[in-house]
Amino acid sequence: EAGVVQSPRYKIIEKKQPVAFWCNPISGHNTLYWYRQNLGQGPELLIRYENEEAVDDSQLPKDRFSAERLKGVDSTLKIQPAELGDSAVYLCASSVKDSRRTNEQFFGPGTRLTVL
């Protein structure tokens, strides 16, 4: 089966510019996550979707970040305007509710954002 797909893989922008990242989860996975991974750190959750509903966005900086998951499949994460501190790798992950409820997440390759 195809894995989690993300694009672009790399993005370099000037500060104050907008940027968007796209994620296509594994088919049939109803839960989608966006994480930010700073250099030398583990991933930190930004937002979690159950189908098209954002059920946990408590860590999403809502003044400049937004996300959507129309139709409960693909998702887009946007930053507007970007700041220098937003330079990081943005990871998308997906999971499916299973009978064992083990919460195993499958990650995409990430988008490495550099803000100049």
Added chain:
Amino acid sequence: AQSVTQLGSHVSVSEGALVLLRCNYSSSVPPYLFWYVQYPNQGLQLLLKYTSAATLVKGINGFEAEFKKSETSFHLTKPSAHMSDAAEYFCAVSHSGGYQKVTFGTGTKLQVIP
């Protein structure tokens, strides 16, 4: 609240030597524990997981980890390191039962010396 602490941000081993990556967790309820591996410019891949069944968990690529409740540890081991094991390894914890937020450690970068 839950957290994991990975001891040692960098670990170097010789090819063929034992790999030991340390992880200690903190959780107020029985946890689920995970080890993920991340190769350069790639996403995280699940190595193994503990979900309250057997305390010794075997994963992919010859890795295994043992859940020790008394020590609140979940160390990752491999008997013989291979050059292809060079990567960054993340320990993670979540509460058991249904969806629970996963908290990742800061990672340990494994270097394998020929």
